[in-house]
Amino acid sequence: MSREEWRGFGVFIEQDEGVVEETSLEILGRIRELADKYNIKITSFVLTDDINRIIDKIRYYGSDEIVYAENSLFKTYLSDVFSTALYRLVSKYRPRYLLLPATRNSRDLAGRLAIMLRTCLLAHVISIDIDPETMRMNAAVPGFGGNIAAVCECVTMPEMATVSPGVFTPKIRKDIEPKLINESDLTKDLKTSMRKISRTSVARPDISRSEKIVVAGAGCIKDLELIKRFAKIIGAEYAVTRPVADAGLAPRDLQVGSTGISLKSKLVIVLGASGAPHFVSGIRDCGTVVSVNIDPDAPIKDFSDLFVVGDLYDIVKKLIDRLGG
Amino acid sequence: MSPEPVYIVTMKVVPKTEEIRFDPVTKTVDRSKATNEINPADKNALEEALKLKDKYGGKVIVLSMGPPFFEPFLRTALAMGADDAILISDKALAGSDAYVTSMVLAKGIQKIGGATLVLCGEESSDGSTGQVPPGIATWLGYSLATFVSKIISLDLENKKVVVRRTIKGGYEDIDLPLPAVLAIELGINTPRFPDFRRKRWAEKEYKMTIWNIHDLGLKPEEVGLTGSPSRVKTLIELKPPERMRKIITDPDQAVEEIIKIIKSIK
Structure with missing residues (x-):
């Protein structure tokens, strides 16, 4: 029952040990709007070791059909088997538009899949539209440190893109009952040439969805503990700029900016960060921006609602004293 | 006995992002005032390759696709310790997207005779x-690990490499069969400085190999803008929202003001 033409939306629902990647649901939120407008079908693709573990977390987000394959190899991401499995599903269902979250694992997957399908791939897009004349997907790809975006389209099919986390909002759609299709047989013969030796991961707060954030820049390196303490006292999450992560003082998951995470918090307090373009693009969508910097001419000034010129350690200590730390 | 390992490092020269300007009227990017540098993550990939060479022997080859002005940057890589550098340069390649670039570099790797490991900067x-x-x-049909933060071991006899890759909230150690492509994360090591004596050799004596697309068996229509499946329709400037830009220099006043803001956020 292979479909002849490339038609409809396809979304890859990323999961890891039963935890669904929020970005996949965010993609569904956006493309459901486009699907309703242009009367396009949405097919979600799921690779999992156990569909029952995740089906309730993904069922009512706007998919018209959910195509899944169950295999014990799909418990956590494996580059070779995931790419082959998704290649087979996509080749059978032939979605015209194929979207994946721009997470590490799905970027790995999408990069392979695009070559296997001999098609294009737009990277970590921040908008998705359809050109009503050509029906081609138009998506904005940020580049050059986040200052500039290129609106791109694909001239081959499927038209693929990875989508940046935190750009769209998931929407529950109880009115659409998706058809569940089991394609496990298509992946039965898969074998991996990779072997996972160990895995160390800690559940961290997802800072792209936090309401209050304190960002430690390079100027905080002398005493990051103080900054963390301050964040805790005001009930904010702690994040860092790229130089702090580059120095190995914080994990990349806490790095804000175009090569890290984009924030949507109501308040962000930026301490000791000069305001490099790749960083400020990550706080563009925040409500209120407060920054503290010793340099009165630091570029962060122009991206702040309140810019404090002064010694950040002095200010932070005073704040901790006042707020009862 | 396994043959001598070959490490191919892919390299790109990029303008410093903070020095790029955007002209909102012509909607073009002005790179003319930006200084160029070796893509920082590619330098980390080169350092990893040189470390492997120090430990396991073998040969480090730098492979790049770009205009002739890349040449002096490849010579810097030679001065840092690479044994060879190859530049794939052809006017027809202008405007190539990631699809074409990866195809051209793969052809280059095949022409070299393949690799034990291909090391790339993550992005x-x-x-x-x-x-x-x-x-x-x-x-190439090689195995792949992206977001590599550490190369743990290389087993040439059993054709395996063990790497640490960053995942959400942590890392995983995985074992891959050779040959493999490793995408090296930015900043995982400190790239060595060019060696003074190597520098003279690299700049004065070394004759760099330059390939054009015909050398790789490619036709002009398969590469560049025409061969690329993605198209740029227009460039837009992502303007940050207007901020209040209130400036305070008195620390006590600043503390009062910040507390007021914190308390206003529910």
């Missing part, structure tokens, strides 16, 4: 698609 600081390493691996 370039200008394009930052991160698609080239998975692309190369797929074209």
